[in-house]
Amino acid sequence: MMILGGRFLQLVYALLILLHMQTSIGFNSTTGDYEIRCIESERQALLIFKQSLVDEYGTLSSWGSEEEKKECCKWEGVECGNTTGHVTVLDLYHLSGHLQLRGNLSPSLFDLYHLIYLDFGEIDFNLSYIPKSISSLNKLQHLSLQSCNLSGSLPNQLSNLTSLQYLDLSDNKFNIKNLEFLSSLSYLQFLNLGENDLSKVNNYWLEVINKLHHLKFLFLHRCNLPYVLPQSIPMINTSTFLTFVDLSSNNLSSSTFQWLSKFNKSLVGLGLVDNSLQGLIPEDLSHLNSLEYLVLYDNQLEGIPKSFGNLCKLRYLMLSSNNLDEMLPQLMGNLSGCLQLSLEGLYLDENKIKGPLPDMIKNFSSLRLLSLENNQLSGTVPKSIGLLSKLEELQISSNSLNGMITESHFSKASRLQTLDMSFNPLSFNFSSDWIPPLRLGWIALASCKLGPNFPSWLKNMRNFSYLDISGNGISDSIPKWFWNLTTGAFHVNLSSNHLYGVLPYLSTTKFAYLFGTQIDLSKNKMEGPLPVFSINVTFINLSENRFSGSISSLCTINGEVLAFLDVSNNQLSEELPECMTRWTSLLILNLANNHLFGKIPSSIGSLSRLESLGLQNNNFSGEIPWALQNCRDLQFLDLNYNSFSGIIPAWIGERLSSLNFLLLRSNNFSGDIPLQLCWLTNIMLLDLSNNNLSGSIPWCIHNLTALAQKENSIRDYGFPVHVGAAAWSTSSYTDKASVMWKGMERDYVSGNLKILRIIDLSSNKLTGEIPVHISFLLELVQLNLSRNQLTGRMPIDIGQMRQLQSLDLSQNQLQGHLPESMSQLNFLSTLNLSHNNFSGRIPLSTQMQSFDASSFVGNLALCGLPLTPTCPGDENSNRKPENSGGKENQEDRAEFWKSFKPGVELGAAIGFVGVLAVKLDHPWKHLCFLLFNNMRVRLSNLKDCLYLLVAAVGLVVREHVSRLGRKLKLFEPSVSS
Structure with missing residues (x-):
């Protein structure tokens, strides 16, 4: 969905850039023979403004330099009038490094009375207000303060900028209570107030917009606009110039269409993404005769009216992520008409559309982009889809399409660049000498069947940038010619096959993609040493193979771009190299389940951005390095099954406050559990079991508040991936951990780990009593304190921990009665209280009496079911069992x-x-x-x-x-x- 929205916005922004260029033509400095001289007062105003900014990277280094000391008209981002010398243009948005500028919005700027063009986009002004003195810039035609971290109210003095044609105040923190100032801006053609709160302006925004008769571009996305009532929609003059409207991510209803239908002669682009639009798309939209772009994804729309076929100029129709549940042939029939000749992009992905791919698709002769992924389509893929000679992108992944894909499916598809048929039970049958008529750049065929041989037709795809043939049943070695095709690739995924053999050196000449490459060869049978990688690799996953030897070859990677490294579940054996100091951008590091040994080098402290570190099941020794406290973003730390020793450092609780998972099981840690671990308020899983820890359980354990709250404190990992030539996005990573769950060791991924709230302190030498306030951890699902030397009584309020599913207190020296509140533990399915000194009657409840006697054995003074039918003295009384708390x-x-x-x-x-x-x-x-x-x-x-x-x-x-x-x-x- 991000890609779809991005494409529409790219189209819009292309037009905006054109508008910007047209507006800026008259602002260029003269190229005549005479020299423009800077006005001294304006030069001083610029220097004062510079002093109010933090410029860490020297973006404004040309300002005030000795050789051009007085010539401010030559400073970067500054232009002056060709006759007067007054500063007319101040554009810091388009300077290289503008993202690093921050500071205050100095009022000195508003002494530049002759400014016509002002763009400070994405400068961080630290919640500054717009000064009222902005009214002095009454010649201003272009004002952009988008993404400037500004706050406060919009000053009424903005109404004095009567020459404004372009106004962008989007993505700030303004408290906008009225839009009255807009009424004075009668020349305004472009207005962007997106991502500001307009909830307090009610429906007045409609009335104000209607007064701006020259307005062409309106962007009010994510403004918390109120629900539009039909009776509040004003009558307007339909001769308005409004061309592009984006009202996405608000609280608008389908009645908004009634207002928009008035712009039937001018409206070209309409975005209503992520609103409360329900039911059938209203007929009103079919009256927008000029409409070319219609983006309605992320709503609850249920159908397309037949009248849509009459939108003869519509080029892009985006209805992704709605509730469309029609049969695809019927839906395509509703689009028949002159629309068939104009439609270039049709996005119906992430709906509930059923049925087969109809042959009638071939009637859409102009179709360039077709996305039907994540629906409920079935049947075979018709060969007629290859007759779409203009088709550039075909996305039909994640359906139930089946059958055979042959060469004839692509006989006419010479323009096809993107092919995504992933996650369908499709088989590909191409002859080994087939030369495809197409040159794909994006190939996504995950979980289809290309094997058992490595697909030889890929030899002709010399320009692909994205390749995913994971889970394709390929049982073969990777041919040498394949690596010569990857020069321009940013994503190569061959995982979950049966590939074998030794990898060549994947040097700089193999992966030369400018922004870094992602390589996934996990879950295969590759062997030999790790290859030498390209210096600009961003993502490496070689887990679950048979690689052996050292990991020193990884030192060639450029740490400035490497974000993800997973070589777990191999046969690597070596000490960790010191070259980790170079991996300053690394977010995920997984070296688990190898034969690595030695101490963790202090260079691990250089991984200051690290979020997940998996070192479990190796032969690491020594203490946890002090330098690890520099990794303050760590959420996942797994050191299970090693030979670490020494104490558990107190700084884990003091410095690593983002930790969600801390797993230190089966090491040689000794000493007390530091009280500072109570500061880990985000912890969801704490496993310190099977060590030599002594002392008492920290009394402050109830401060682990994430174990007491239903809300999930775990945030998804985000690391950079590519979605296009130079487009960056983020992807998520799945942690894996071995967890003792209900007495059995099981492997879990992060999706399931998020619901497991666990404390396991078992198999240590802990003494003292169980902290009474441990019962405050209301969302704990497993508590294991077994095999220690704990004394005292069970917390009397343990019954309020009603989410408990597993409780193990066995093999301690606990005593006293079992609290009657235990009868409230309705989800308890695993219980072990054996071999303690508990006494008295086992509380009566359906849950407690459902356990086997082995759960209570070894408590000689304990009686009642399931141990004994009665307790001593029961035969002398007919009264019901007592409640000791009554x-x-x-x-x-x-x-x-x-x-x-x-x-x-x-x-x-x-x-x-x-x-x-x-x-x-x-x-x-x-x-x-x-x-x-x-x-x-x-x-x-x-x-x-x-x-x-x-x-x-x-x-x-x-x-x-x-x-x-x-x-x-x-x-x-x-x-x-």
Whole structure:
């Protein structure tokens, strides 16, 4: 969709450039015999303006230079009138390096009273306001402040610029409450307020626009324009000159078409992308007789009226990403008429269009661009598609088209440049000596069937820039001639085949594309050493092959462009080279699952833009290098299964605040878990398991707020890719991690990792209690603290962690009752509390009783299903199981302790023996519980048991000494715990 929108905007901007050139013709400096002299006051004004800017790259180095000290008319971006010498043009947008200029919008500029042309596009003015003194530039005809990071209100003094023909204030942060100033700009031909908030102007914008009778170009995209009510649409004079309108990404409804239909004699281009347009495209649009470009993608439109066939001048129709669910033959029939002769580009991709590709496509004799990808098309590809002799782009990927593609499909398609049939079960049957009549530049045939032999017809495609034949069942070596074709390629994807053999040197002569090349040979059977790459490679994926030896050959790559490097899952064995200092643009580095060894060099700190680092399952040793803290953009850090040692550095929490995934499992880390890890508020997966960590679990663990919120804190990685000759875009990367999930190790990609919120601290030497506030992590789905030396009780509010699916606290020294709140863990599917000192009754709930007895084994004082049918004392009572947290139980328990308080004071000395007994290890601990099993007293932990012993002994002595002469009835059934 980005490509489609870009093409339409390119067409528009081409016209805008033409307009700009026409406007600028009279601004060129004289070429006469006399020399233009700069006005001193204006020179000073320019120098003051320069002082207000930060010019790190010397963009304005010519301003004020000694040899041209007084001749400001010769400075870059400055032009003067050919007779007066006054500065008339100030254009900093078209200077090289203009992106680096930033600073303040100095009022000194507005002393240049004779300015006719002013363009400061993309200078960062740091939220400055437009000064009111701009009114002094009343001769200004061209004003562009687009993407300048300006803010505040638009001053009413803009209305004084009555000579303005061109006004661009787009992509700023203005607070626009009214557009009244526009009413005075009667000569305005071009208006761009896009990407500013106009929600407060209501429908007044319609009335203002209607007053601008010379307006030709109107851009109000992403302005949060309000829903247009039909009754609010004003009557207008249809003789207006409005030619191009872009109202994309607003809140407009289909009633907007009623207003636009009034421009039937002038409107050439219309963009209504990403609005709330629903239902059938209204008949109103079919009255726009001059319309050539109609862009309506990203809406909820459901059909095309038959009257569209009467739009005899329409050249490009873009309806991508809507709700079109018609049969394709019927939809194409609605476009029959004079439109068939004019239509050059038809974009229907990302809809729900069904049916076969009809033969009638051949009736659209002018068609150059046809996109039907991401629909529900079926059947075979008709050979008549090759009769579209003017066709340049054919995109039918991601459908259910099947059958055989033969040479006859392209017999007449001599102009075809882009072919995308990816992700269809299509088979290609070309003879080995076939010489295609076409010269494709963009070849996308992923997940089709070209194999088993390497396609020899590619030998004739000497000018391709994009090639994707991944997943094509090719079981062959890569012929030598292939690499001679890649000189101008920016994207080569041969992944997921069965290619074998050794790669040649992919030196500078093999990939000479100016802006960098992307190479993907992953998931094949390539072997031998890594090749020497071109110095300007941007993207390298050689993962899941059989490459061996060192990785030193990668040092030839130009680090200024390298953004992605994945050589994981090979047989590489060497220490990491120091040349990483050159890879300053690297975003993704994956060296996992090799035989690499040694310490991580400090040069890794040079990768300051790194977002993902995978070093798992190698033989790396030593401490985590201090220099890694320079990689502050890291989101993914996986060091699992190595031999790293030392402590976990506190700076991980202090400096790497963007981390979403921290995996340090199965290393030799020791010492305490640093409290600073609690600062990782974006962490989603924390795995420190199977190390030698000691100390307690940080009490501040509840500060890992991403584990408490439903919102996903993970942002997609973005790295540069190419979509055309010099067009840059971004693509995403999928992290892969091995995760212990419900007791089994599984591999996950980032799409699934995003929903797994996990803490795994198992198999260490952690002591102390589980932090009570861990229950604040409401979105945690797995908690594994097993195989440690934890003591104390389970957090009583653990039941509020209702997203828990897996809980493992086994093989610790935890004690006390299981909290009744556990019955609220409705999603819990894996539970292991075995081999602790838990006591009392297992809480009753459908979920808890569904687990096997093995989940609770090794807790001798634990009873109830699924361990035992009943708990001791149940046979003497018909009442329901108690809720230890209930009000009645709390009151009974308080009364019980109150009745024993006097005995505690007198029996403390005698009870010392009981203390020693309880302090001893098994079986004395359990004897205490067994002693009171026949009482209807629920014991929370050993401390309760100890106090009960002391109180009992003390009460006996007290009663004996006082000779009350009555029988002690301590264990009456009426007493509750």
